[in-house]
Amino acid sequence: MMATLLSLLRWLGALAAMALLGWLVPEWAAFLLTLALAKGLVVLGLLILWRTGLVSFGQALFFGFGGYAVGLLGGYAGLSDMVLLTALATVGAGLLAALVGLLLARYRDIFFAMLSMAFSMILYGILVKTELLGSTDGFNVVQPTFLGYAPQGDTLRVMIYLWTVLLCVGAAYGVQRYLESTMGQLAPAIRDNELRVEYLGVSVVRIIYVKVIIAGALAGAGGAITAFAVGHIDPDAMTYWTVSGEFVFVTILSGTGSIAAPFLGSILFELIRTYATQYSPYTWQMVLGSSLLLIILFLPNGLWSLFDRLRRPARPGL
Amino acid sequence: MPLLETRDLTKTFGHVTAADRINVSIAEREVIGVIGANGAGKTTFVNMVTGYLKPSAGSILYQGEDITALTPRQVTRRGICRSFQVPQVFMSISLFDNLLVALAAAEQVHPNFWRPLRQRHLLDAAQEIVARYDLGAYRDQQVALLPQGVRKLLDIAMAMAHRPRVILLDEPTSGVSVQEKFGIMEVVMGALRETGVTVLFIEHDMEIIERFGSRVMAFVEGSILADGPPSHVLADEQVRRHVIGEELHRSRRSERGASHA
Amino acid sequence: MLTFIAISVDGLVYSSWLFIVAVGLTLIFGVMKILNVAHGSLYAFGAYTAATLVGLYFNADLPPAGSFVAMGLAALAVGLVLGLALERGLLRFMYDRDPIIIVLVTYAVFLILEDTIVLVWGTSPYYAFQPYALLGNTDVGVLSFANYDLSLVGLSVVVGGALWWGLTRTRSGKLLQAVIHDREMAQALGINVTRFFTVTFVLGAILGALGGAVTAPQISVAPGIGVEVIVIAFAVVVIGGMGSIPGAAIGALIVGMLRATAVHLLPQVELFVIYGVMSLVLALRPEGLFSRAQARKI
Numbered sequence: 001m002m003a004t005l006l007s008l009l010r011w012l013g014a015l016a017a018m019a020l021l022g023w024l025v026p027e028w029a030a031f032l033l034t035l036a037l038a039k040g041l042v043v044l045g046l047l048i049l050w051r052t053g054l055v056s057f058g059q060a061l062f063f064g065f066g067g068y069a070v071g072l073l074g075g076y077a078g079l080s081d082m083v084l085l086t087a088l089a090t091v092g093a094g095l096l097a098a099l100v101g102l103l104l105a106r107y108r109d110i111f112f113a114m115l116s117m118a119f120s121m122i123l124y125g126i127l128v129k130t131e132l133l134g135s136t137d138g139f140n141v142v143q144p145t146f147l148g149y150a151p152q153g154d155t156l157r158v159m160i161y162l163w164t165v166l167l168c169v170g171a172a173y174g175v176q177r178y179l180e181s182t183m184g185q186l187a188p189a190i191r192d193n194e195l196r197v198e199y200l201g202v203s204v205v206r207i208i209y210v211k212v213i214i215a216g217a218l219a220g221a222g223g224a225i226t227a228f229a230v231g232h233i234d235p236d237a238m239t240y241w242t243v244s245g246e247f248v249f250v251t252i253l254s255g256t257g258s259i260a261a262p263f264l265g266s267i268l269f270e271l272i273r274t275y276a277t278q279y280s281p282y283t284w285q286m287v288l289g290s291s292l293l294l295i296i297l298f299l300p301n302g303l304w305s306l307f308d309r310l311r312r313p314a315r316p317g318l
Numbered sequence: 319m320p321l322l323e324t325r326d327l328t329k330t331f332g333h334v335t336a337a338d339r340i341n342v343s344i345a346e347r348e349v350i351g352v353i354g355a356n357g358a359g360k361t362t363f364v365n366m367v368t369g370y371l372k373p374s375a376g377s378i379l380y381q382g383e384d385i386t387a388l389t390p391r392q393v394t395r396r397g398i399c400r401s402f403q404v405p406q407v408f409m410s411i412s413l414f415d416n417l418l419v420a421l422a423a424a425e426q427v428h429p430n431f432w433r434p435l436r437q438r439h440l441l442d443a444a445q446e447i448v449a450r451y452d453l454g455a456y457r458d459q460q461v462a463l464l465p466q467g468v469r470k471l472l473d474i475a476m477a478m479a480h481r482p483r484v485i486l487l488d489e490p491t492s493g494v495s496v497q498e499k500f501g502i503m504e505v506v507m508g509a510l511r512e513t514g515v516t517v518l519f520i521e522h523d524m525e526i527i528e529r530f531g532s533r534v535m536a537f538v539e540g541s542i543l544a545d546g547p548p549s550h551v552l553a554d555e556q557v558r559r560h561v562i563g564e565e566l567h568r569s570r571r572s573e574r575g576a577s578h579a
Numbered sequence: 580m581l582t583f584i585a586i587s588v589d590g591l592v593y594s595s596w597l598f599i600v601a602v603g604l605t606l607i608f609g610v611m612k613i614l615n616v617a618h619g620s621l622y623a624f625g626a627y628t629a630a631t632l633v634g635l636y637f638n639a640d641l642p643p644a645g646s647f648v649a650m651g652l653a654a655l656a657v658g659l660v661l662g663l664a665l666e667r668g669l670l671r672f673m674y675d676r677d678p679i680i681i682v683l684v685t686y687a688v689f690l691i692l693e694d695t696i697v698l699v700w701g702t703s704p705y706y707a708f709q710p711y712a713l714l715g716n717t718d719v720g721v722l723s724f725a726n727y728d729l730s731l732v733g734l735s736v737v738v739g740g741a742l743w744w745g746l747t748r749t750r751s752g753k754l755l756q757a758v759i760h761d762r763e764m765a766q767a768l769g770i771n772v773t774r775f776f777t778v779t780f781v782l783g784a785i786l787g788a789l790g791g792a793v794t795a796p797q798i799s800v801a802p803g804i805g806v807e808v809i810v811i812a813f814a815v816v817v818i819g820g821m822g823s824i825p826g827a828a829i830g831a832l833i834v835g836m837l838r839a840t841a842v843h844l845l846p847q848v849e850l851f852v853i854y855g856v857m858s859l860v861l862a863l864r865p866e867g868l869f870s871r872a873q874a875r876k877i
Contacts, residue, residue: 055679103862110614110678111861114817118858121810125850180436182422182429189408189419196406199368200423201394201480207429241810245686252683282697289690293669296684 015169022161027154030161034229036263036270037168039250041222043262044175045215046251051179052211053191054108058116059247061100061123062093062216064239066223067141068133069093071233074142082144082163086224093220094213101212105205117241127235138234141227164225171218172259178214179259183207219247249292255302265303319382321346321516322367322398322484327376329362329540336362338540339376344484344516349507351531351548352520353561358537360520361403364486368400369393380484395427399482403489403520405473409462413453413472416461417444420479450509451475467494467502474506478513485510487519491526499523503530524552524562536561585722586839592728594835595735599793600808601815602738602827603786609822610759610779612678613670616685618787618812619805620692621661625791627700629653630800633707646710654792658785661692666780671773689805697802704801711796731793735831738786742824755779759822814857 022030042059049056066089073079073088100119107115127133143150144160151159178184186207189197194204227233237243246269254265272291276284299306322344329337337359344350354360365371367378369390377386380396388396408416421443422435448457451471456464461472470490477485490506491499507530510517521527527534527548534551536544538560544551551557604618632649665688673681714726746752758765758775766772790808798804811834819830834853841849 103858107861110682113679113682114614114813115858115861117810118814118817118854118861121854122851122858125848125854129847129850177434178431180434181431182419182426182433182435183431185415185419185435186423186429188411192408192410193406195390196408196476197423198389198391199394199400199406200420200476201391201427202423202429203391210431242806248683248686282702283694285690286694289687289692289694292687292690293684296680296687300680 011169011173015165018165018169019162022158022165027157030157031229032270032274033267034157034161034164035226036266037164038222038225038229039247039269040263040266041168041171041225042219042247043250043254043266044171044259045218046247047256047259047262048175048178048184048187048211049215050251050256051184051187051191052208053187054208054211055113055248055251056116056212056215057113057241057244057248058118058120059215059219060239060241060243061116061120062097062219063223063226063243063247064120064123064127064233064235065096066090066093066220067227067233067238068127068223069220070224070227071139071141072133075139080142080145080150081148082146082160082228085144085228086163086167086221089224090217090221093223094217096220097213097216098209100216101209104212105209117244120239120244121241124235124239124241127239134234136235138232138237140232141230143231144228160225160229164229167221167225168263171221172263175214175218176259183210187211249288251302252292252295253302255299255304257301257304261302261304268303320344320379321381323379324363324367325377325379327363327366327378328374329359329366329371330374335540337366337373340540340542342535342542342545344518346483346516347514348516348518348533349531350518350533350535351527352518352535352537353522353524353527353551353557354537355561358561359540360537361488362540363537364400364488364518364520367393367486368398394480394482397480397483398486399477399480399484400486401470401474401477401488401490403492405466405469407461407469407472407476410460412458413461413464413468414444414448414457416472416476417447417479420476421447424480447475447479450512451505467498470494471502471505475509478509478515481513482515484516484518487517489520489522491521491523499526500529528552581720581722582843584719586836586843588719588722588724588729589842590836590839591732592724592835593839594831595731596790596794597811597815597835598735598828598831599731599738599786600790601812601819601831602742602824603783603790604812605816605819605822605824605827606742606786607780607783608816609824610755611674611776612822613685614678614682614813614821615783616682616809617665617688617692618685618783619809620689620696621657621784621787622791622794622808623696623805624657624661624692625654625788626795626798626800626804627696627705627791628657628788629792629795630705630707631700633710633795634705637709643709643713646713650710650792650795651789654785654789657788657792658781661788662781662784663777665784666777670780671776674776689809693802693805696805702802704799705795706799707795709796727796734793735828738789739824739828746824811853814853817857818860 022033025033042063046056046059069089069092070085073085079085104112104115104119128136143156146159146163186197186202190204190207197204223238226238250262250265250269253269254261272287273284276287295302320343324340324342327337327340328335340359340363352360362371366373369385369388369392373386377384379385380398383396385393385396408419411419418435418440421440423429425440448454453468453471453475456468461469464472470493474487474490487506491502494502503526519530531548533546534544534548535542536551536554536557543560544554544557552562600622603621604615607613607615607618629650632653633646636646636649637643669684669688670681673684711725711727714730716723716725717729746755754765754770755775757768757770758772762772791804815830815834816827817830818833819826819828833856837852837856838849841852
């Protein structure tokens with residue numbers, strides 16, 4: 001009883017702290033944080049897949065779907081409520097993942113990665129060639145309202161930020177419960193020995209299918225938020241394979257040791273990106289690439305493992 | 319009605335006949351030793367019964383139900399489990415967690431995705447298994463770091479987590495030192511006897527066969543040469559020639575020596 | 580009828596280009612089981628180097644025919660230098676790692692090289708049209724095809740033929756096939772797998788750079804050309820079977836013809852068909868890796 005109360009307090013504390021942060025920091029930082037947290041949602045989904053030994057190079061499929069769902073529903077269906085649109089985008093992305101997952105869940109390793117990438121490029125191809133969907137220019141996204149209330153300027157940005165924080169903390173909580181559940185704890189088992197898991201009476205394909213759906217829904221939510229925050233969507237920014245590559249990069253950067261890692265890693269990524277591109281826009285990718293290499297070579301469990309190591313001493317037999 | 323039955327079970331790989339019309343009938347609570355040279359078809363038999371290999375012909379009946387076409391997952395859920403020649407365990411997590419996961423999988427037909435894995439009753443059950451198989455010293459260690467003998471025990475313990483009615487042990491003492499062999503079998507058989515499970519174990523060591531089996535099946539080139547009480551099968555001329563070779567002579571001599579002492 | 584000819588020729592030309600670009604990628608994957616994302620950068624480096632050399636060449640007022648030699652040299656130089664540097668300097672330390680990690684490593688290299696190109700050559704596009712115009716045109720009715728494009732077909736046949744001959748008719752080629760089948764076994768038999776890996780990677784790099792070099796006269800060479808090439812090359816390799824050179828030829832043919840048909844008849848689905856077929860193939864026949872019999876696991 002005490003444990004759950006303490007845990008609840010910790011979650012509420014995190015929520016409050018994040019919310020407060022949005023009020024305290026300057027406007028540009030709040031925008032950055034919103035984008036970073038949205039990206040964090042996508043990476044959270046990748047974390048779930050990574051623990052099972054799978055890497056998706058195509059999360060941009062769901063990310064883009066979420067963004068375009070918001071853009072299209074806002075533009076053509078006249079909807080503007082942020083809560084409603086995020087929900088629709090998330091559910092829609094989840095359904096898309098349920099469709100795509102029927103195939104994807106049967107593959108592993110390189111083939112899983114390649115197939116996911118192929119699917120995301122299909123969406124890219126469709127969007128680029130379809131005038132009705134804005135083609136390569138994309139289009140602007142409707143300004144969000146909140147349950148009837150239509151904020152402007154700074155208030156709008158803060159509200160978007162707060163909604164993002166709420167979503168992220170909620171998603172993190174949900175994913176945490178999932179990771180501690182039987183299904184979540186079967187992930188390293190699947191990664192180690194799929195055959196044995198089958199012999200335990202468990203369907204591996206079904207579990208991976210569920211993970212694909214969760215990751216897809218999370219990415220869709222991230223895409224929806226990004227669409228609102230940026231106010232504009234286009235295929236290159238939302239569905240191109242390099243976008244998926246960025247998500248994977250942040251996954252490696254953060255490490256998969258904790259559900260906070262994706263968000264902290266994303267924030268760090270956005271900070272670095274802002275300063276690196278300001279300093280020299282033509283060395284940004286070099287910085288990215290070099291960091292990725294260094295992390296793979298020297299810190300394979302991501303930056304979180306460093307943080308973890310600082311927090312407590314190494315335990316024998318672990 | 320026999321508990322587990324195979325009828326004309328056959329498996330061919332191209333020109334090679336790994337199993338040739340095997341007819342077997344197993345009753346409840348039997349403890350059957352399976353012997354045969356390498357490649358005689360013992361593991362193929364187990365692979366077919368548990369659904370990993372599809373037979374070329376014949377059928378497998380469990381409690382009267384035809385389970386020939388079932389997958390390993392479905393066979394496990396029906397109540398038939400197995401251990402592996404090379405222990406199939408989860409290397410990157412602790413021994414305790416291996417057991418926990420096995421127990422949870424056994425209990426939850428569809429794995430929980432919200433309630434935590436580490437619930438009191440599962441933790442207790444896993445601890446109980448640790449105690450029964452005397453694995454306390456290795457409880458929290460990563461399985462990749464554990465010796466082969468411990469992994470073998472873990473493999474068997476995980477199979478037993480399902481409380482199966484039939485368990486098929488594939489060479490439970492292979493890869494284990496001579497001193498440890500009997501020890502492991504004592505632990506395993508002791509644990510199995512408590513549950514009343516039907517056991518079929520593949521073994522190369524004839525002393526272990528004699529000690530623990532109440533019935534012996536001898537495989538030769540895909541078919542069963544002899545099937546009966548150990549005293550009969552192990553004395554059988556054909557079996558001695560094709561399966562046992564010199565070993566029986568040596569063990570007989572040492573027995574005679576011991577009875578004279 | 581005219582449309583049919585246009586589609587066929589365009590398709591063949593595009594297929595040839597695809598083959599040259601993708602064959603290096605499939606070779607490296609077949610032998611080393613590495614999906615080299617940096618292949619796109621090798622392509623880009625090849626294009627830039629060729630463009631630069633061609634520019635210098637024509638400024639020096641040398642006989643025009645030699646410009647083709649210059650392009651070839653560009654590809655050779657890029658492939659050798661970058662290929663050796665990458666394989667000996669980085670990849671050889673990663674061979675025992677998870678294949679996905681190696682893909683990420685090549686992705687990191689790709690990112691670094693993309694910016695390196697901009698640092699060396701700047702952001703303004705380069706043009707090297709001269710070799711393109713040199714060969715003139717062939718007219719079929721109202722259709723006019725550049726002979727440069729048509730010669731790509733010949734080049735791809737030569738490259739494919741040379742590779743096939745090298746792999747099946749020479750002793751080294753047969754040893755390489757052993758390495759492809761089972762790396763450990765080949766090592767145990769005394770085959771110098773390390774050297775084969777280096778040679779294969781450099782050869783694949785040269786081929787990738789060659790793809791870029793022959794493309795330089797056809798396009799404006801600008802930052803980002805490598806990015807698009809990677810996914811197309813992946814698609815070709817997957818469709819044809821990863822690690823198979825005849826497969827790369829078939830994959831290139833399928834993708835090339837499909838694209839030409841789409842461009843002429845239904846432009847909206849141009850990109851869709853390529854990745855659609857890639858997905859279809861992955862879904863129905865992911866072989867290439869699984870074509871050999873699996874050893875008994877339990």
